[in-house]
Amino acid sequence: MPDSLSLTKITGQKGMSIGEAARRVADLGWTPSYVQEAMTFPTDYKIKKVPRDPMKQVLRSYFPMQEEKDNRVYGALDAALRGDMFRNVQPRWVEWMKLFLAIIPFPEISAARSMAMVGRLAPGEELRTGFTMQMVDEFRHSTIQMNLKKWYMENYIDPAGFDITEAAFGKCYATTIGRQFAEGFVTGDAITAANVYLTVVAETAFTNTLFVAMPSEAARNGDYALPTVFLSVQSDESRHVGNGHSMLMSIIQDPDNHLLLERDLKYAFWQNHAIVDAAVGTLVEYGTTNRDKNKESYAELWHRWIYEDYYRTYMLPLEKYGVKIHHDDVNAAWDRIVKKNYIHKTAQFFSVGWPVAFWRQEAQTEKDFEWFEHKYPGWYAEFGNYWQWYAKLSKKGEKNILFNQDVGYVYPHRCWSCLVPCLIREDMCTGEVDGKLYTYCSTVCRWTHTTAFAAEYEGRATPAMGRFSGRREWEDCYHGWDLADAITDLGFVRSDGKTLVPQPHLHFDDSKMWTLDNVRGNTLGSPLRAIREMTPEAREKHIAEYRAGFTVNVPN
Amino acid sequence: MSATQEPDAATTSAAAGAAKFAGSDSRKFNYFQPKGRRASHYEDMTVDVQPDPKRYLMQDWIISFADGQPAYNENWTAAKSTDWHQFRAVDQEWERTHYQRQSTIVGMIANVVENGRRSGAVTRFDPAWVRVLQNHLGAYKHAEFGLGMATMQAQRYGYTQMVNNAILTNSSYKLRFAQDLTLYLGEIAMDLENFDQDAGKQHWMDDPVWQGVRQSIETIGGCTDYLEQYFAVNVIFEPMVAELFRSGFVMRVAASQNDFMTPAVVSAAEGDYERNLANTVELFHMLVLDENHGAHNRALFNHWLEKHGALAQNAASQLQPIWSEPRVKIAQFTDAIEQQKNRMRAIGSEIGLDVRSILD
Ligand SMILES: [Fe+2]
Ligand SMILES: [Fe+2]
Numbered sequence: 001m002p003d004s005l006s007l008t009k010i011t012g013q014k015g016m017s018i019g020e021a022a023r024r025v026a027d028l029g030w031t032p033s034y035v036q037e038a039m040t041f042p043t044d045y046k047i048k049k050v051p052r053d054p055m056k057q058v059l060r061s062y063f064p065m066q067e068e069k070d071n072r073v074y075g076a077l078d079a080a081l082r083g084d085m086f087r088n089v090q091p092r093w094v095e096w097m098k099l100f101l102a103i104i105p106f107p108e109i110s111a112a113r114s115m116a117m118v119g120r121l122a123p124g125e126e127l128r129t130g131f132t133m134q135m136v137d138e139f140r141h142s143t144i145q146m147n148l149k150k151w152y153m154e155n156y157i158d159p160a161g162f163d164i165t166e167a168a169f170g171k172c173y174a175t176t177i178g179r180q181f182a183e184g185f186v187t188g189d190a191i192t193a194a195n196v197y198l199t200v201v202a203e204t205a206f207t208n209t210l211f212v213a214m215p216s217e218a219a220r221n222g223d224y225a226l227p228t229v230f231l232s233v234q235s236d237e238s239r240h241v242g243n244g245h246s247m248l249m250s251i252i253q254d255p256d257n258h259l260l261l262e263r264d265l266k267y268a269f270w271q272n273h274a275i276v277d278a279a280v281g282t283l284v285e286y287g288t289t290n291r292d293k294n295k296e297s298y299a300e301l302w303h304r305w306i307y308e309d310y311y312r313t314y315m316l317p318l319e320k321y322g323v324k325i326h327h328d329d330v331n332a333a334w335d336r337i338v339k340k341n342y343i344h345k346t347a348q349f350f351s352v353g354w355p356v357a358f359w360r361q362e363a364q365t366e367k368d369f370e371w372f373e374h375k376y377p378g379w380y381a382e383f384g385n386y387w388q389w390y391a392k393l394s395k396k397g398e399k400n401i402l403f404n405q406d407v408g409y410v411y412p413h414r415c416w417s418c419l420v421p422c423l424i425r426e427d428m429c430t431g432e433v434d435g436k437l438y439t440y441c442s443t444v445c446r447w448t449h450t451t452a453f454a455a456e457y458e459g460r461a462t463p464a465m466g467r468f469s470g471r472r473e474w475e476d477c478y479h480g481w482d483l484a485d486a487i488t489d490l491g492f493v494r495s496d497g498k499t500l501v502p503q504p505h506l507h508f509d510d511s512k513m514w515t516l517d518n519v520r521g522n523t524l525g526s527p528l529r530a531i532r533e534m535t536p537e538a539r540e541k542h543i544a545e546y547r548a549g550f551t552v553n554v555p556n
Numbered sequence: 557m558s559a560t561q562e563p564d565a566a567t568t569s570a571a572a573g574a575a576k577f578a579g580s581d582s583r584k585f586n587y588f589q590p591k592g593r594r595a596s597h598y599e600d601m602t603v604d605v606q607p608d609p610k611r612y613l614m615q616d617w618i619i620s621f622a623d624g625q626p627a628y629n630e631n632w633t634a635a636k637s638t639d640w641h642q643f644r645a646v647d648q649e650w651e652r653t654h655y656q657r658q659s660t661i662v663g664m665i666a667n668v669v670e671n672g673r674r675s676g677a678v679t680r681f682d683p684a685w686v687r688v689l690q691n692h693l694g695a696y697k698h699a700e701f702g703l704g705m706a707t708m709q710a711q712r713y714g715y716t717q718m719v720n721n722a723i724l725t726n727s728s729y730k731l732r733f734a735q736d737l738t739l740y741l742g743e744i745a746m747d748l749e750n751f752d753q754d755a756g757k758q759h760w761m762d763d764p765v766w767q768g769v770r771q772s773i774e775t776i777g778g779c780t781d782y783l784e785q786y787f788a789v790n791v792i793f794e795p796m797v798a799e800l801f802r803s804g805f806v807m808r809v810a811a812s813q814n815d816f817m818t819p820a821v822v823s824a825a826e827g828d829y830e831r832n833l834a835n836t837v838e839l840f841h842m843l844v845l846d847e848n849h850g851a852h853n854r855a856l857f858n859h860w861l862e863k864h865g866a867l868a869q870n871a872a873s874q875l876q877p878i879w880s881e882p883r884v885k886i887a888q889f890t891d892a893i894e895q896q897k898n899r900m901r902a903i904g905s906e907i908g909l910d911v912r913s914i915l916d
């Protein structure tokens with residue numbers, strides 16, 4: 001058939017342009033006159049009812065497009081099984097998916113929920129329509145990720161940890177970080193949560209590291225399923241980024257909003273950095289077996305995506321509206337990654353806590369060391385001894401590393417704000433809210449708790465702003481517990497009633513796998529309780545020692 | 557196997573079954589009680605994704621609203637449940653089934669419209685009927701949109717993932733249908749002279765025939781109790797007003813006005829509603845039967861029935877003049893109303909509510 005004689009040419013009839021269709025659809029809304037919509041999710045921002053030109057899309061092209069994307073995803077999963085993907089996949093990688101996929105479906109569905117919060121604030125019906133589609137997208141993301149997780153559980157050699165996934169999500173020492181991330185989308189000031197924190201920062205900047213860096217690393221480890229799912233998820237993000245930018249533009253026009261916007265950009269950027277870089281950085285750098293020196297490190301990716309693409313081309317242009325951008329925070333985040341070893345310290349912390357995890361973490365070895373030293377000069381001097389200890393103590397029957405006094409690692413304080421521990425020891429600080437002492441990983445995290453999440457900001461009342469709540473220090477939940485009892489309570493015990501779900505190695509062999517008996521006799525404690533109970537003098541001394549850091553001993 | 561570690565002699569593959577050890581056959585999500593004998597795929601995709609301090613959320617919710625309300629709160633509805641987690645959506649939707657179904661409907665409508673327009677069907681619509689479509693179907697599309705926006709709002713508040721996702725897909729169906737009608741009217745307009753696409757909204761805003769409907773919809777949108785919204789949408793407005801107009805008028809009357817296209821477009825909404833209704837009935841039936849709160853819930857639902865039922869009844873009766881507008885009159889308003897009353901009784905008895913008071 002000649003190109004010019006396509007089916008649409010034969011049957012074609014005049015149709016509506018997408019622009020006209022979007023305009024008609026946008027006209028579905030009206031201003032109520034009998035009963036006003038309830039403004040149940042408050043904001044301290046003023047929103048100008050000036051429609052910006054958002055993406056033009058209608059559901060009748062959206063649904064078939066998404067179904068087509070789905071078909072490709074599910075086809076690829078089938079193909080991966082036919083191609084025996086799991087024969088060759090790297091367990092080191094899949095184990096970390098137990099953590100990652102336990103976390104991510106909740107942030108996704110939270111994004112769907114938060115569309116209700118911005119939906120009623122949207123300036124203009126076209127943007128509101130954009131939010132409705134985003135809501136359905138996020139439902140897609142949450143359930144497509146649950147499906148992937150179930151698929152790993154059914155096909156990977158060790159399903160333990162996948163089988164308890166949502167229960168583990170609510171209890172684990174690491175998933176607490178992911179909950180902080182997601183709850184930020186759905187609580188407090190609706191614009192802070194659903195526009196600035198979720199869209200302007202998390203989706204616009206950090207989904208690149210989440211949904212693009214992770215797939216590349218997955219493929220390098222023989223996992224072709226995750227890239228298919230996550231690149232498909234990421235393909236929806238450009239619409240969300242567009243929605244968020246339209247909303248931002250309608251807020252930024254009003255100088256009255258600038259103070260709050262500066263607060264929220266600062267809070268959101270730093271929290272996203274602290275949480276996403278800790279988690280994804282660890283997955284990408286430590287969950288891989290690929291040590292190709294030509295590939296970009298997480299730090300290099302961060303520089304490209306967060307520093308160049310986001311900071312320079314998205315954030316900086318906001319200054320022309322008169323909004324102050326916190327350049328120093330961006331630079332400080334970069335320094336934390338390249339100079340202060342933030343990701344390496346997070347991976348170290350995760351591994352110290354392996355008995356209370358629900359996935360396996362194996363030791364890094366010589367081949368890994370070489371790559372780390374190449375990409376992060378000085379790495380070996382700081383972490384080499386530690387990982388040799390870890391390898392040694394991964395053998396069943398050894399005193400586990402969390403409590404082994406010979407190692408020299410000092411268990412960290414939690415940051416009350418980002419919930420990642422205070423790993424960069426010299427930056428640890430304390431603060432007070434309502435007469436109570438708290439610990440923080442950084443001064444920006446302290447500011448977030450003491451200054452941003454409060455009823456007033458720089459003299460301006462902020463009645464809509466959220467508050468930190470709950471038992472935020474995970475360690476507090478098991479203060480005074482025996483480690484074995486805590487693991488039992490967490491539910492991180494296998495079906496035989498004694499073998500642990502987490503293991504410090506990748507041996508799929510009962511004789512090498514740790515049981516409750518191998519960890520019993522060690523008592524967990526809350527660093528926050530300890531520091532609160534100290535006399536002022538003792539506390540000052542303790543903080544000075546903490547900030548001076550620790551030295552891991554040479555393994556014997 | 558990791559290249560960085562000595563492989564176990566027996567293990568050369570990372571595939572299921574490559575080795576036998578504690579937990580190696582634990583291949584089902586084991587943290588919830590399935591509704592049936594085995595967990596459905598829908599349950600696996602849905603249950604406990606929204607966490608809860610009553611189940612596994614050990615540290616409780618960690619960010620609250622300014623007034624101390626947590627991220628999710630049972631008291632965001634006046635209805636009470638001994639265990640909200642019992643609810644499962646009858647239509648078992650997760651993303652894949654949702655997109656498949658929505659996409660199938662989009663394709664069905666596209667076929668009908670394309671074939672109809674190609675055969676010149678639109679130009680053979682009875683002229684009086686064209687005016688009905690322009691003014692009244694054009695007005696009605698806003699009601700559907702209002703239902704979509706109310707449920708979009710409501711899906712933020714439910715206490716479990718199952719409740720919220722059922723309300724979310726409901727919203728998605730309503731919003732699609734509002735757009736289906738909008739674009740359908742825009743397309744037939746291309747084949748007709750003097751078809752005013754803006755007339756529908758004018759009738760929606762100003763025509764006395766539509767003001768009761770608009771008041772009903774705006775009242776639902778103004779509710780602060782998300783379950784009241786869900787109840788008012790599916791237990792009251794849909795059967796008493798929406799189906800009355802869709803089934804009792806458009807679907808019944810169109811063919812006699814030479815219009816076989818509109819019923820096909822509208823029929824999608826009837827299918828959507830069957831699913832949304834099944835989910836709704838399941839949830840409210842559970843609440844009516846609740847061992848501790850059944851009586852409280854029945855009284856509450858009766859209150860909602862009265863409040864929204866009165867508005868819906870008023871809205872329905874104001875629509876009556878529309879039945880006399882088509883040139884060929886084959887349907888009686890009173891018959892249509894009678895049919896919807898039977899429908900209401902059936903829904904009421906399935907949930908376990910006495911709806912007589914609002915029907916007589
Ligand atoms: Fe998403
Ligand atoms: Fe998104």
Ligand SMILES: [Zn+2]
Pocket residue numbers: 274415416417418419420440441442445
């Ligand atoms: Zn912090």
